[in-house]
Amino acid sequence: MSAEIERVFSQEYGRAVSVLIRVFGDIDIAEEAVQDAFAEAVRRWPSAGVPPSPAGWIITTARNRAIDRLRRESSRVDRHAQAALLHADAEPAEEGAVRDERLRLIFTCCHPALAPGVQVALTLRLLGGLTTTEIASAFLVAEPTMAQRLVRAKNKIRDAGIPYRVPQDHDLPERLKPVLAVVYLIFNEGYTDGSREDLCGEAIRLGRVLAELMPDEPEVWGLLALMLLIESRRAGRTTAGGELVLLADQDRSLWEVALIAEGQEIVRRCLRRNQPGPYQIQAAINAVHSDAPSASATDWWQIKQLYDQLLAVAPTPVVALNRAVAVAEVDGPEPALSLVEELNLNDYYLFHAIRADFLKRLGRSDDAAEAYRRAMELSRNPAEHTLLEGALSHLSAGAGQGGESRRTSARRTR
């Protein structure tokens, strides 16, 4: 039973909170009401059984609970409670609105008037139902700091009048960008920190919600496919001991076939639609990797073409760096090296790791070792550090054997 309630919680929390925010016009009242309703479910469902429509039950219970509470409080001349009650009278609390309430809430949480870090925290809190403690630990901030950030954000939404509204069509492309960025940031947070797999799952779930709610936005599908394809390699990406395994060295039989199939099917549909964007192109690149039965069978030429496209729509140094990896496979390490030397990415560990790989392949072992050391200084977590250390010791062991011995080191683990 508790597993069932947990399932309903993770699937329906965001929907219930968004409906209740519309009903009461207040985030705090909505959150409290939904938490009350779940507490009630924990008490009642084990004996009474799960109701036929769990989400509907939660929403109705939450609404009634909140109205009872507000009536008690409004007798103490609380204008805020009175306003919320008035609001509630005018708004029906139906579960299945014509357009899903969660969509309004996502656009509110990711409003450009809120700082990006706050957008992420609010989205996880209000749509994902994560507790302040969970969000704080995911982003390595003290819990009081995170709590304060959330309170400030909620106050700003109320005081500045940030609307609960899906932007109009002509604003949608611009407003969709921070929404997709937030979901991808949540995914990457879970990806970088191996102990936060749940964030990847949460991001994919949000991606599915977005795709369900905005099926005509190709970039929404692109992002979902990208996350599915990266996620499909989770089992192959680390050893039992928790060490990172590079893409080229991964045991491809560990990749999750169902996720690959789903991601590739979405990529194919995006290609047919032919309205490419950065997420769709990155998804397509990952789909090419997923297609290859072995690392050596990878169609690097196609990957390079896709990176050319990506660089045209998203001309950032990081994209140029990743493109250079494909260039090295197609045209060799020398032209690839001269491409990366032009990039201003001195503080990015992958810049040095990738440079090191090219240098090694050119037989310039001393320069390669220097670059590996710099990458190690800048690496973000112990697993990356260990991987680079391995590449460095491999380098000194294999020194003098020529550059093409083993091309481990630089390539991404994705």
Added chain:
Amino acid sequence: MKQYLLSIYQPDGPTPSPEALAEIVEKLDALNAELREAGSWVFAGGLHPPSSATVVRAKDHDFLLTDGPYTEGKEHLGGFTILSAPDLDAALVWARRLADAVAPLPVEVRPFQ
């Protein structure tokens, strides 16, 4: 309807050339006319430089006057617009227009209580 204060911040130092200023004033006049037509206009005005300011402070039963602005900084409030709008998004549409008129100066949007 909520009300919003749109503040224009400008760096201390010389003012723009008369031609540049005339262009800004023309844009601001057009924007204010549109605000009035939309029924959103509450108030708008430009300010003399901070050196013209006087600060008043009540102390015991007396008032203390000081010459000059209350805070010294590299920037100062150059002018402001007060408008009414249904929500922040609507206020931001006007704020963009104002920022365009006074570019590259920043415009701060703050809600009234």
